[in-house]
Amino acid sequence: MxxxxxxxxxxxxxxxxxxxxxxxxxxxxxxxxxxxxxxxRSQRLYLIERLMFHEGLEKSNSGRPSVSNGKADAAETTKKYSPVVSHKNPSEDKPKNVTVVRKKKPMFPMNLNNVLLHSLGEIISVNPNFHTESWIYPVGYVATRIYAHPKDPRKKCVFTCKILNNAGIPQFQIIPDNDLDGVFFGESANMCHMELLNSIQRSPCVKIKIPFDVQGEVFFGLSNQKTQSLLMMDPAFHQCTNFKGFAVQNVQSLNSASLSFETLQGFLS
Known part of the structure; x- marks a missing residue:
């Protein structure tokens, strides 16, 4: 035994x-x-920053007039700065406060200064939940941007912003690149952005009350004129019955602590 x-x-x-x-x-x-x-993750953050830098540099170089023998091409300059006269139909009551530029099919990802647009998505005009009087929320919209990490605001983090269709209701998501368990989601862009800002405010390294202002649509990149121009090229844009016109973006708000990593660091030092 x-x-x-x-x-x-x-x-x-x-x-x-x-x-x-x-x-x-x-x-x-x-x-x-x-x-x-x-x-x-560090390499991805570096590559995204370099991509935004080079696309911005390329854009600034392409915007300069060509020079021949020390003089700018007069015909090119005249054509570039000649006024464009648009003929509007008086019966159209749909406001167009963003210029629509019809060019070849856009290439993605597209640099929108501080936002990288990966997919524009699709406008669901038949469902009023996917647009308001001032905003349009295309399903399948995907963009990335760099902001402070929600658990350690002193570190940069790549956030992926998505708009999904959740049984006929838009679902907004802000996904930190290195913390997939800490996804912020809600039925509005402001709700997602507010949750992210609240998480940063609760961080141990934050000792003061930061004057955050919730700007969900701006954080997602929906306020950018390039994004709005692309949305206006969608045939379903004019079928959004409740939409009156895009909200005017305050350029100074882009440097607020709720959107700019650099501005936020001033409150943490």
Whole structure:
């Protein structure tokens, strides 16, 4: 009888030893993957910043007039700055406070200064939940931007902003790149943005009350004129019955602590 238990004991001992070795190997593998993931996230953040920088530089260079023998091309300059006269139909009551530029099919991702637009999405005009008097929320809209990490605002973080269709109701999502468990979502862009700002305010490194102002649509990039121009090119744009016109964006608000990582750092130092 004692021999039977001794054999069972030896068997269990070997199993425990095997599990310990396997667990140690898995722990080493997890540590290695976490280190690689951290490096990859840093590289992604760096590449996004470089992409925004180079696209902005390319845009500024392409905007300069061509020069030949020290003089700008007169015909080119005249054509570029000649006024455009648009003939409006008096019966149209749909406001057009954003200039529509009909060009070739846009290439994505598209740099919108501080936002990188990956997908414009689709306008659901038949459902009034996906537009208001001042905003249009296309389903499938995806954009990324750099802002402060919700748990450590002193570090930069890439956020993915999405608009989804949740059973006929828009669902807005703000997803931190290195914290997939901390997704902010809600039925409005302001709700998502407010949750993100509240999380930053609760961070241990924040010692004062930061004067945040909730600007969900601006954070998502929906207030950018390029985004609005692309939306106006969608045939479903004129079928949004409740829409009256895009809200006018305050340029100075782009430098507020709720949108700018650099401005936010001034309250943390």
């Amino acid at each position: 004692n021999l039977k238990y001794k054999r069972r004991y030896e068997s269990l001992k070997r199993s425990v030893k095997s599990y310990l070795l396997e667990n140690a190997a898995l722990t080493d593998e997890i540590c290695r993957l976490q280190a690689e993931l951290s490096v990859t």
